Amino acid sequence: MQRRMVLTGMVALAAARIARAQEVYPSRPVRMVVPFAPGASSDTLARLITAKAGGPLGGSFVVENRAGAGGLIAAQAVARAAPDGYTLLWGGGTAVTHAVMQANPGYDIFRDFTPVTEIAENPAVLGVRTASPLRDMAGLIEAAKRPPGLRYGSGGVGTPAHMAAAALLKVIGAEGTHVPYRGANQATLAVEQGEVDFAFAISNIALPRQQQGAVRVLCTAGSRRMTALPQVPTLAEVAPGIPAVTSTSSVVGPAGLPPEVTAKLHAAFRDAVQGDPTLRASLEAEGGEIILSESPAAYAAAWPAEVQRLRDLVRISGATIE
Structure with missing residues (x-):
C-alpha cells in the first residue's frame, strides 16, 4: 500500500511538471x-503600447504604477521579482539612471535585469514660457551669464532633465538656481506660470504644450535635430560636449527570464508598433523616434553605451542625488 502511494505521488508530480512545461505563455495577465504616477506621460505611453501589444502576445497587460524615489522603487521591485515573464518594468532607462546616480541602488544593472526590447526614444527639450523675453538659445545663454543667473526647473534632483540643465550652465560658464518638482509635468507647468525661467522636459510633454501656445522650445537634446522641429538646434550644437539626453520607451524583466518568453515579448511589442501606422504617427508627432530593437540581444548590447552616456552626463553636470 505504501509503495502504491509513493508511485501515485511520483506520477502526480511528473504530470504537474509536464503541465507546467506545456503551459502556453502567457496564461494570465x-x-x-x-515607475511613475497615473497620468504621467510615461504612464500614458505605457498603457497605449501595452494595450496594442496584448494582441500579438495572445494575452493582456495590467499596468501597475509604482511611483517613488524617481523610479527607484519600481526598478528594485522588478529586479527582485520572479523571472517568469509576469512582472516587467516599463522604461529600462530609469533603472540605468539610478545605477549611475546611486552608490547602491539595490541592484546591479547588468546582473539583475533581462533586456526585452527598446521601442522608441524621446529627446529632452528646453522650453521657456511663450511670453518670455528669451527668444532663442543665444538670448538664454546671455541672460544666464548675467547675475543672478536663471531659475530652472526639473522633474526632480538627479533626473536627466536636471543634469541636462546643470551641464548646459556649466559648459557655458553660468550659474543658476535649480527648482525641483515632483515630475516633468509639474516642471513644465512651472515654466508656463513663470515660476522658473526654463526647464528641460521630454518631448512628448513639451511639444503638445508648444502646440497649445503655452511654451516655446529653444533647443532639443537628442543626438540629431528632431523631425518635428527641424529648425530648432540641438543642445550639443549650442553647448558642444554634452551627450544626448533622452527618455527611452523600453521593456525589461528580472534576470533569468526564459529566452523563449523574452523572444515572445519582444516580438509582441515589435508587431504592435510596426503593425499600427496610427500609433507610429502619434509617437513621431510628439518627437519620438521609433527605434525597435532587432532582438533582445541587440538591446542588451546597447546597455553599456547607455550607462557610459549617463556617466558622462553626470561628470559634466556635476549633479548628484542629495
Missing part, C-alpha cells in the same frame, strides 16, 4: 510596472 502580465504585470507592467510603470
Whole structure:
C-alpha cells in the first residue's frame, strides 16, 4: 500500500511538471510596472503600447504604477521579482539612471535585469514660457551669464532633465538656481506660470504644450535635430560636449527570464508598433523616434553605451542625488 502511494505521488508530480512545461505563455495577465504616477506621460505611453501589444502576445497587460524615489522603487521591485515573464518594468532607462546616480541602488544593472526590447526614444527639450523675453538659445545663454543667473526647473534632483540643465550652465560658464518638482509635468507647468525661467522636459510633454501656445522650445537634446522641429538646434550644437539626453520607451524583466518568453515579448511589442501606422504617427508627432530593437540581444548590447552616456552626463553636470 505504501509503495502504491509513493508511485501515485511520483506520477502526480511528473504530470504537474509536464503541465507546467506545456503551459502556453502567457496564461494570465502580465504585470507592467510603470515607475511613475497615473497620468504621467510615461504612464500614458505605457498603457497605449501595452494595450496594442496584448494582441500579438495572445494575452493582456495590467499596468501597475509604482511611483517613488524617481523610479527607484519600481526598478528594485522588478529586479527582485520572479523571472517568469509576469512582472516587467516599463522604461529600462530609469533603472540605468539610478545605477549611475546611486552608490547602491539595490541592484546591479547588468546582473539583475533581462533586456526585452527598446521601442522608441524621446529627446529632452528646453522650453521657456511663450511670453518670455528669451527668444532663442543665444538670448538664454546671455541672460544666464548675467547675475543672478536663471531659475530652472526639473522633474526632480538627479533626473536627466536636471543634469541636462546643470551641464548646459556649466559648459557655458553660468550659474543658476535649480527648482525641483515632483515630475516633468509639474516642471513644465512651472515654466508656463513663470515660476522658473526654463526647464528641460521630454518631448512628448513639451511639444503638445508648444502646440497649445503655452511654451516655446529653444533647443532639443537628442543626438540629431528632431523631425518635428527641424529648425530648432540641438543642445550639443549650442553647448558642444554634452551627450544626448533622452527618455527611452523600453521593456525589461528580472534576470533569468526564459529566452523563449523574452523572444515572445519582444516580438509582441515589435508587431504592435510596426503593425499600427496610427500609433507610429502619434509617437513621431510628439518627437519620438521609433527605434525597435532587432532582438533582445541587440538591446542588451546597447546597455553599456547607455550607462557610459549617463556617466558622462553626470561628470559634466556635476549633479548628484542629495
